[in-house]
Amino acid sequence: MSPNRVALAALVLSAAFAAPVAAEIACAPDRAVFQTDSGPVAFQVELADDEAERARGLMFRRALPQGTGMLFIYDTPRPVSFWMRNTYIPLDLVFLDERGVIRHIHRNARPLDETAIPGAAPGDPAPSRQMILEIGGGEAARLGLAVGQAMAHPRLHQDLAELPCG
Numbered sequence: 001m002s003p004n005r006v007a008l009a010a011l012v013l014s015a016a017f018a019a020p021v022a023a024e025i026a027c028a029p030d031r032a033v034f035q036t037d038s039g040p041v042a043f044q045v046e047l048a049d050d051e052a053e054r055a056r057g058l059m060f061r062r063a064l065p066q067g068t069g070m071l072f073i074y075d076t077p078r079p080v081s082f083w084m085r086n087t088y089i090p091l092d093l094v095f096l097d098e099r100g101v102i103r104h105i106h107r108n109a110r111p112l113d114e115t116a117i118p119g120a121a122p123g124d125p126a127p128s129r130q131m132i133l134e135i136g137g138g139e140a141a142r143l144g145l146a147v148g149q150a151m152a153h154p155r156l157h158q159d160l161a162e163l164p165c166g
Contacts, residue, residue, distance in 0.1 A: 024166020025152035032071055032133055033152045034102075035163055036144040042067070043135060049073040049155070058134055059086040069135035073155050077128035080119040084109050090137025092145075095119040098130040099162040100151040108137040130156070 025033050025040070033042045044067060048054045054072050058064065074080070077098045084091070088111050095104040103124065106117050120127035131153070139145075150163035158164045 025163060027152055027154040027165030029154055031153075032069070033163075034143075034145055035150050035152075036146070038144050041143045041145070043071075043133065044068045045071040045133070047071055047073060047155075057082075057087070058089070058091065060088070062088055064089055064091075064136045066136060066139065069133050069139075071153070071155075072132040072134070074130055077130045079127050080129050080132065081116040082106075082109075082119070082132065082134075083116055084111055084113045087111055091134045092137055092140040093117060093119075094133040094135065094140060094145060095129045096131040096133070096151055097126065097128065098157065099160050100131070100153065100156045101162050102145065102147050102149050102151070103129065105140050105145060105147065107140060 027033070029047065030045055031042055032045050033040050046069075048057060048070055049072075057072070058070050080095070082093055090111055091109045093106040093109060094102055095106075097103050103126075104119060104121050109117055119129040119132065131151075133151070150161075152161065152163040152165055154165050
């Protein structure tokens with residue numbers, strides 16, 4: 001084999017075994033992007049970042065289009081729980097820590113149910129949450145969202161974010 005062919009073969013082999021480089025995520029306040037096993041998944045989001053907006057949430061809505069949701073943001077991580085009072089549509093609740101990592105998903109919360117939905121699974125050693133994304137019921141499974149995946153959003157502290165904005 002010629003020296004040029006050996007060098008080319010070595011280059012091809014090294015490229016084949018190189019770790020993939022994550023693409024930079026272009027962030028926007030009205031967009032939450034998750035890195036899933038199938039690639040990035042984006043949601044157009046409304047923000048609920050003060051007490052009044054968080055209290056109202058998605059109450060009284062009759063529909064929530066696919067690919068949209070509401071992102072609840074707290075100034076600091078804290079234990080949280082939600083309920084479905086006056087919420088007429090089933091929701092998936094995606095609970096994220098201060099790094100933007102999914103720590104818990106509550107799937108298909110029942111409309112109008114006032115049972116508390118905790119932001120952490122039983123036994124979670126770090127139950128505090130910084131953000132919660134509410135999306136249509138069944139969307140998390142359909143799009144491949146799973147515990148351990150990261151979200152990019154400009155309101156995360158970028159020095160802590162698992163998936164910082166590019």
